[in-house]
Amino acid sequence: MKCPECSLNHKRSVGMVCSCGYSFVFCPKSSDAVTDGKFLALINKISGNGTYYFTPLQFHLQYCTKKYKEMKTQQNTGIGCFLFIAVVVFFASHNLTFALIPLGIAFLMAWAKKFDKPVSLKTSLGLLDKWKSNGREIDKLLEKPRLQNPPSECQEPDIYDYGVERILLVEHPILVDLFVLNNFHCHERVLILCQDGYPDYLGTQAEKSLEENPDLPVYLLHDASEEGERMNKNLETSSLPIQTHPIVDLGFFAKDIAQIKGLEFINRQYANKIPVAMLPYPILSKMLSNALNKEPGTIASSSTEPDINIGGIALAYTCLNLFDDYGSEGDDESDFG
Ligand SMILES: [Zn+2]
DSSP, rough: BBBBOOOOOGGGGSSSBBBSSBBOOOTTTTTTOOOOHHHHHHHHHHTTTTTTTTTHHHHHHHHHHHHHHHHHHHHHHHHHHHHHHHHHHHHHHHHHHHHHHHHHHHHHHHHGGGGOOOOOOHHHHHHHHHHHTTOOOOOBBBOOOOSSSSOTTOOOOOOHHHHOOOEEESSSSHHHHHHHHHTTTHHEEEEEEETTTOHHHHHHHHHHHHHHHHOOOEEOOOOOOOHHHTHHHGGGGSHHHHHHHEEOOOOOOHHOOOOOEETTHHHHHTTOOOOOSOOHHHHHHOOOOOHHSSSSGSOOOOOOTTOOOOOOOHHHHHHTTHHHHHHSOGGGGGGGG
């Protein structure tokens, strides 16, 4: 195990405390299946080296991606070895029957890939809990909504004093925190509110903006779940005066999510019903920013309902291939043992 403090290679057999005094939390030989260094590398990756807030689900996806890549590499190496052995056996013995044995094993391994199971959410959350229960902090982790009062570090009054250009209604309170604490609302001049009215301090402001500007567009962002896909319908009875405003649904839909390349392994676990709060923040914010800055009519449609403009943010996501780029960059876990 490589010590994150002094970079020394520490032998597990001499205990869980490094000679520099660092106390290890994870033991890679146990059910943890991760080292402190790899865990910290995951946290650095998902928080942009501590520059933005992230959700437990984003950590989960990052951990699953890492594990999936490791497993794929091992399988491909195994298949390559068996194919090589099959060729060597065939040329050495000119006996096809012997050569068929390793060839059969290689095909079996390739076939078994179809049944790869991703890491469970419980496992990922267990790692976060274990880290915290050992007295370690994770600065930018958003576990539950905390915006009962306005955030102090943001210049919020500016955008509300001069007027917002749009309203974004999200399905879950944690998404308000994710975007607001990462200052997305200031960059995009958007008032972000949960469909249930959270946070209270923005409800009155939203009503005021909607009443003052009858053309103010309202964007929706929801999970690709059955409940999420009903968000627009559910808002028909909303106390917010949005009914006469242009509404653009930028939410996820399972049929769109199914097309996203690079998410197949997690799609199997979630049956394509992926939560918004699972996508890495750089991807989510870029995708949302692109969608918000397009004219509503030009956003790819993924619905046949005539009276709603469906944003199809997931389709935009597919086209941009952002996930592939994000997944391949900065794989610095190898720095740790
Ligand atoms: Zn050390």
